[in-house]
Amino acid sequence: MGWNKVAIIGVGLIKFGELFEKSWEIMVEEAYLNAINSVDKGFNPKDIEAAWLGDCRPGAHGSQTLAGVSLVGNIGLAGIPCTHIENGCPTGSDTFRNGCLGVASGVYDVVLVVGAEKMRDKSTAELLSLASQGHPIIQRGETAMTMFAPQAIRHMHEYGTTKEQMAMVAVKNHKNGVYDPYSHYRYEITIEDVYKSPMVCSPLNLLDCCPQTDGAAAAILCRADMAEKYTDKTVYVAGFGMGTDVFYVHEKEDFTEFVASVRAAKQAYSMAGIGPGDIDVAEVHDCFTITEIINYEDLGFCSKGQGGKLIEKGETYIGGRIPVNPSGGLISKGHPLGATGIAQISELFWQLREEVRASGGFGDPAINEKRQVEIKKGYALQHNVGGRGISNSVVTILTNKKG
């Protein structure tokens, strides 16, 4: 029996990629339109009573003080409340979580959540600098990669995880990305390709890393008991959790796990009343290949230290015991920080409704359907982890089961 107080009635995203030709506002408007047009029984935008907007790096695209009005002011909803969320890599999923809280509070019946990010308007060196600028302790060479690559070294040291196992994650997610019309990259790679790609931060090669991607995603949520007005194929929020940990990476005791993820997952599983064995499909935070391996362990898909073996045995492939990142994940689909979490939720919405073939009316159905997983128990899990200290995680569990 899940929490199930909030229903998702529509989702929409835009094709992720290098979208130099699209302004931030255009990306947001397109994702929003796709979401409202996706509602099965039609949708009047005036039903939206409040909105949340996720964007992590407004300074990277000339909108330093972005504020919620940059969403509602551009889609004809000026007047309703809109809150801007910034919460590191889980920005999109925390935006979704806040929308759920808004509906569950009883204050709003129908809300809109949108996440977007422009990651390509700044140079790589500038983007790498953004997170540390102005901080005396951190602005000493820390980047996103110096948070995650040392985890890889430590996981290899303690559990014998290999470069090959990490590369397998990239191979799997690139293969899945071929079947996702929204994915930034749509080509397969081999383990050799990963090894031959430039070293970015030893031991992580370029193909161990997610790209810098522009994108936007949106979802419409309502009170679960109102969902039938909009759809006969409701997806419910069975549970969610948000976990935090220490501020500095150096304060983490153990560099082979993300405590924030463990905490978020524990809350979400408890709220949904299920365990990892009930999950049919997961979209998890593969900012780097090692991150996905550690996520397997933190989310309970395997025991501690066994993440490398799980991918090696093929259990997280589509058709495996627990398919992970059928959308291509951050590594192939891309990671526009504000959009990522909501895009993951969109993918799981289609997976649970067994509508991956249509994928919101985008792409070639015959290709899209190759990433449809088998829905057995009716639960899907979304996960992000990141932010300062890799200390911020959101886990959301969705279900197609009513009540």
Added chain:
Amino acid sequence: MPTHESGSTAQSIEEYIDPRLKPLIKMPESPSERPRLIGNKCKFCKEYFFPKRVLCPNCLKEEGLEDVLLSHRGRLYTYCIVKAAPLGFSAPYAVGYVDLPEGLRIFSPLTVDNEKELQIGMDLELFVDKIREDETGKTVYGYRFRPFSI
């Protein structure tokens, strides 16, 4: 340009230290001393902190915190070699997490002759040297670690 060698005077290096780091570093007052990081310690739970805290997160008290000079030697817990640098840094460079005997872990750039030397568990010592260039191109100094053999 000053060097990190102990022969140079504290004053000459101090000019270049990131002003925000100065409260965290005690520079040597004689050639025989080493630079040390300044942390604090809670007298109730005995835990050390770097950077210094104003509230002990274990005891939730502020009155037990006392400034302490931290060990300048430690062991490498984990590391990586950066090949894509942020602004003000030149790749490649190594960074690591260094465990001090006090039970503290310090994030730091590392100075090594050859990146192949880097090994979990290796002995390292703190010194003060160039960290980056600021927006005006001025060299900014701060604390780093380098291999140390007894």
